[in-house]
Amino acid sequence: MAASLPGWIQPFLTWLTAKPAPGEAAPQRSAQGFVARALLWMLGGTALSYAVLLAGTPWLWLLLPLGLLATSCGLGLFQVVVFHHCSHGTVFRTREMNQRVGRLISALLLFKRFEDYQREHMLHHSPRKLLTEEDEFADFVLGMCGLEPNLPKAELWRRVLTNCASPVFHWQFARRRVKASLMTGDRAHNWTGRLAWGAAIAAAAATGTLGEFLLAWVLPVTVLLQIATVGRILCEHRFPEAEVLAVRDRTFVCHATAGVFPGSAPPAVTADTLAGLLAWARWWADMLTVQLFVRLFVLVGDAPCHDFHHRKPATRKWADYIHARQADLEAGSPGFPLGYFETWGLFQAIDQNLGTLAMTAPESIGR
DSSP: OTTTSOGGGHHHHHHHHSOOOTTOOOOOOOHHHHHHHHHHHHHHHHHHHHHHHHHOOGGGGGGHHHHHHHHHHHHHIIIIIIIHHHHTTOSSSSHHHHHHHHHHHHHHTTOOOHHHHHHHHHHHTSTTTTTSTTOHHHIIIIIISOOOTTSOHHHHHHHHHHHHHOHHHHHHHHHHHHHHHHSSSOHHHHHHHHHHHHHHHHHHHHTTOHHHHIIIIIHIIIIIHHHHHHHHHHTTBOOOOHHHHHHOSHHHHHHHBOEEESOOOOOSSOTTSHHHHHHHHHHHHHIIIIIHHHHHHTSOTTGGGHHHHHHSTTOGGGGGHHHHHHHHHHTTOTTSSSOOOEEESHHHHHHHHHHHHHTOOGGGGTO
């Protein structure tokens, strides 16, 4: 892309694909900047959705998907970036501030109580626990999603797509989230969330906007976020071959994670012929629709570089994840026996990961 396109487009492409151009300088990004962006996306999207719904103008309904997408993007940033990195203690300077913000997010957005998530997530980063029954990833994929090792890949895909469209799955997923967020043994945490949600519902009912509240806020927080979560988690980890899985060393960590980058290689032809022009038009159409949607809805924040996070879970360089991963790759990934693996395209990554699950023996992961 850097060789084929004007330089002024590169910053956008670097963000969209989560891959920098050769020699591109890293911009200075702060962890707190992600908090601000998450708030802007979430509140801006919700405000747009409310405005569309309250306006009563039919043509404005065309803007509703944009409002829902923006809200979902903000929610994803809170889930994948802010809440997650607070559990590593790398968003704010002090442990107390990371914990305080993490607890508030989990109560308001129906995420697992922060301390419970933090404890389980630390197990997830242990090679001895990753891809076992004690792992949060395996619990979600094998338990919540009902996927099973050694099933045909086509059947695994069928279950994934059925889950995303199933009201029963979304009800069970939402109920699990409410229980983990608002029905814990932590009364202060429970009542923070209960009072906030109760006040929001009461305000919507009092103002006669309960329907708008359900569409503009509850829908993104539940169904849309849950669909995005399924896509995001399924592309995070793959199941290595049995001999690698059995050893569970740093080679296993390398094989269990891969970078997932939205996009594809641009056409190898110039646009000075009709065929070349059509090829470039198709490429840009894909980049500005499918890949842009994937980046805003599923692969938000540093999700494309999840492999970098597993190699350096405590680094504060995660805020510059695009260039930090590339720098580590070019340095030979010190401390690990293998370099990075990567897949271009969300659906290709999920397909590959489901393929590895289809070839995994149940006994190798304790099932």
